[in-house]
Amino acid sequence: xTAPIDRDHALAxxxxxxxxxxFEEKAGELYTRGKIRGFLHLYIGxxxxxxxxxxxxxxxxxxxxxxxxxxxxxxRGIPAGALMAEMYGKANGCSRGRGGSMHFFDVSxxxxxxxxxxxxxLPVAVGLALADTLQARRRVxxxxxxxxxxxxxxxxxxxxxxxxWRLPVLxxxxxxxxxxxxxxxxxxSQTDVRLKAQAYAMPADVADGMDVLAVEAAVRGxxxxxxxxxxxxxxxxxxxxxxAHSTADPELYRGKDEVExxxxxxxxxxxxxxxxxxxxxxxxxxxxLETSVAADVDAAVxxxxxxxxxxxxxLTKDVYTQVAS
Amino acid sequence: xxxxxxREAVRxxxxxxxxxxxxxxxMGEDVxxxxxxxxxxxxxxxEFGPERVRDTPLSENTFxxxxxxxxxxxxxxIVEVMTVNFSLLALDQIVNNAATLRHMxxxxxxxxxxxxxxxxxxxxLAAQHSHSLEGWYAHIPGIKVVTPATPADARGLLxxxxxxxxxxxxxxxxxxYPSEGEVDESAGPAAIGRAAxxxxxxxxxxxxxxxxxxxxxxxxxxxxxxGIEAEVVxxxxxxxxxxxxxxxxxxxxxxxxxxDEGWRTGSFAAEVSAxxxxxxxxxxxxxxxxxxxxxxxxxxxxxMEDAALPQAAAIVATVQEMLRRRG
Numbered sequence: 310x311t312a313p314i315d316r317d318h319a320l321a322x323x324x325x326x327x328x329x330x331x332f333e334e335k336a337g338e339l340y341t342r343g344k345i346r347g348f349l350h351l352y353i354g355x356x357x358x359x360x361x362x363x364x365x366x367x368x369x370x371x372x373x374x375x376x377x378x379x380x381x382x383x384x385r386g387i388p389a390g391a392l393m394a395e396m397y398g399k400a401n402g403c404s405r406g407r408g409g410s411m412h413f414f415d416v417s418x419x420x421x422x423x424x425x426x427x428x429x430x431l432p433v434a435v436g437l438a439l440a441d442t443l444q445a446r447r448r449v450x451x452x453x454x455x456x457x458x459x460x461x462x463x464x465x466x467x468x469x470x471x472x473x474w475r476l477p478v479l480x481x482x483x484x485x486x487x488x489x490x491x492x493x494x495x496x497x498s499q500t501d502v503r504l505k506a507q508a509y510a511m512p513a514d515v516a517d518g519m520d521v522l523a524v525e526a527a528v529r530g531x532x533x534x535x536x537x538x539x540x541x542x543x544x545x546x547x548x549x550x551x552x553a554h555s556t557a558d559p560e561l562y563r564g565k566d567e568v569e570x571x572x573x574x575x576x577x578x579x580x581x582x583x584x585x586x587x588x589x590x591x592x593x594x595x596x597x598l599e600t601s602v603a604a605d606v607d608a609a610v611x612x613x614x615x616x617x618x619x620x621x622x623x624l625t626k627d628v629y630t631q632v633a634s
Numbered sequence: 635x636x637x638x639x640x641r642e643a644v645r646x647x648x649x650x651x652x653x654x655x656x657x658x659x660x661m662g663e664d665v666x667x668x669x670x671x672x673x674x675x676x677x678x679x680x681e682f683g684p685e686r687v688r689d690t691p692l693s694e695n696t697f698x699x700x701x702x703x704x705x706x707x708x709x710x711x712i713v714e715v716m717t718v719n720f721s722l723l724a725l726d727q728i729v730n731n732a733a734t735l736r737h738m739x740x741x742x743x744x745x746x747x748x749x750x751x752x753x754x755x756x757x758x759l760a761a762q763h764s765h766s767l768e769g770w771y772a773h774i775p776g777i778k779v780v781t782p783a784t785p786a787d788a789r790g791l792l793x794x795x796x797x798x799x800x801x802x803x804x805x806x807x808x809x810x811y812p813s814e815g816e817v818d819e820s821a822g823p824a825a826i827g828r829a830a831x832x833x834x835x836x837x838x839x840x841x842x843x844x845x846x847x848x849x850x851x852x853x854x855x856x857x858x859x860x861g862i863e864a865e866v867v868x869x870x871x872x873x874x875x876x877x878x879x880x881x882x883x884x885x886x887x888x889x890x891x892x893x894d895e896g897w898r899t900g901s902f903a904a905e906v907s908a909x910x911x912x913x914x915x916x917x918x919x920x921x922x923x924x925x926x927x928x929x930x931x932x933x934x935x936x937x938m939e940d941a942a943l944p945q946a947a948a949i950v951a952t953v954q955e956m957l958r959r960r961g
Binding site: 371402403404405406407408412414415416421422423424426429431432433434435436437438439440441443444450462463466467469470473474625626627628629630632 | 659685688690691693695696697698699700701702703704705706707708709711726727730731735736737738739740741742743744775776778799800
């Protein structure tokens with residue numbers, strides 16, 4: 310079978326997914342060791358969504374994400390060390406240790422959070438796109454949110470406003486089937502998320518969120534449409550998280566068999582199998598990849614360990630802009 | 635200087651801002667074709683067009699959030715929320731985003747957003763259009779809260795809000811829109827965080843802000859007939875709060891009455907009272923007093939609404955009682 314993409318790109322996608330997974334595994338481990346506190350929402354199982362989607366955006370595009378944003382942040386190119394340091398609460402973290410796991414920010418990469426109020430990032434994304442429209446910039450604002458957000462008023466208000474004003478927002482619904490512990494069918498009268506867009510005269514589509522190439526193709530197509538001035542687009546990416554909702558979740562609401570069924574369609578395993586099929590990788594390549602990723606993760610931990618704590622004297626710094634007097 | 639209404643002063647400031655800075659735009663419910671629920675933005679759509687004077691759907695949380703996003707994206711949005719009671723629908727964006735983004739991002743983000751809204755009672759609009767919740771907003775670090783009471787401040791504080799790099803909430807008391815005063819149309823921004831002594835006196839300090847200022851003036855005039863000269867401090871800004879100006883006045887008069895249209899429990903008046911206790915306790919000749927709204931949802935019937943709101947007569951009676959106890 311002929312490969313639809315070149316080897317370098319394929320390996321880059323694989324590497325990013327593996328990096329996210331190993332980074333998350335390490336974060337989970339560091340949580341149990343008390344290095345990371347607060348809430349920790351792991352992305353394991355959903356890697357194809359962030360990695361596939363992020364291929365479609367330029368440096369000028371904006372990203373708005375949720376509290377489960379480690380994958381998006383890594384795929385956007387924020388250094389793993391800055392992210393790990395943030396989870397440690399260190400001053401060299403990407404948000405100076407003020408945000409933690411749920412609030413990654415990097416303005417230099419137009420990464421606008423890290424939003425931990427479900428649905429709260431959508432209006433902000435609409436506003437970022439409005440600013441681009443008013444300043445005649447051809448940019449896309451990509452707004453990630455989960456299926457839980459679909460129940461929020463902000464989802465409906467934001468879709469309506471973006472469509473009404475034809476703003477360049479790409480709404481990316483990362484549907485992992487659970488709003489924390491409440492299954493989609495238990496919180497939505499209409500479980501087909503893409504149909505919600507019809508009410509706002511907005512185009513919508515759905516893609517397999519476990520297939521990185523399917524995600525990339527769907528997001529590229531939607532992003533180009535948005536960038537071209539066609540107005541907003543809703544893309545639903547169907548995926549699954551293997552780990553608990555957060556470190557506080559006893560997982561009483563789903564069976565282990567369900568998790569195992571989804572793991573059978575693991576995005577990394579699926580993609581690796583295809584790369585083998587195309588002759589892009591063999592065992593030594595994969596071993597080398599793992600070694601290289603492990604070194605990156607270790608380096609990230611070292612950055613976090615070595616990072617300084619913000620001085621307590623700076624507690625109230627940046628509540629307001631410091632104006633030179 | 636030109637005599638104009640508070641409404642005209644806000645409109646003039648909006649017009650100057652729209653003319654002077656291409657990043658400025660106005661959005662909110664009925665700000666365009668309707669001309670604003672309080673006719674503040676009347677005529678601006680025709681002058682600046684629908685890109686810059688934008689009618690929004692009735693989606694307070696989302697158009698305030700869109701203002702935050704547009705501010706992050708380099709614009710200088712002015713968002714009008716029709717009344718403070720409606721702003722409760724936008725509390726998520728205000729409290730969780732506008733107020734937090736700068737600090738939570740380690741100083742990377744700046745949200746130069748202005749949100750204007752009408753506040754207060756006195757127009758028989760009952761319990762869902764009449765409350766004074768600016769004291770709640772003043773509780774929140776990360777935003778600034780200003781309460782212009784005069785046409786000159788309506789202009790100066792709005793321009794100051796626009797010049798500020800952080801989110802500023804402007805509370806315009808709905809009964810003030812037709813009030814008149816002298817405005818310097820060439821005046822620039824006022825200083826946020828500076829109170830003004832509006833009347834000089836030595837017998838008592840009357841601390842107030844916004845829509846209560848005219849009532850406090852009435853009370854001060856009546857007290858003056860009896861030879862009681864009240865000093866009137868108009869806070870102008872609730873956050874940041876100009877504590878030194880309050881304390882300086884109390885150090886002179888040794889008595890303070892705080893007049894605040896919010897409900898007494900947990901009111902902004904309680905905050906001012908605490909600041910006086912913390913910083914001016916030994917200057918006081920007696921306890922600080924408060925004249926606040928009765929602890930009821932605002933009633934519709936006029937006599938009941940009048941009874942619920944702080945009135946000049948109650949302020950006079952409070953001061954007289956305070957002076958009687960002097961012995």
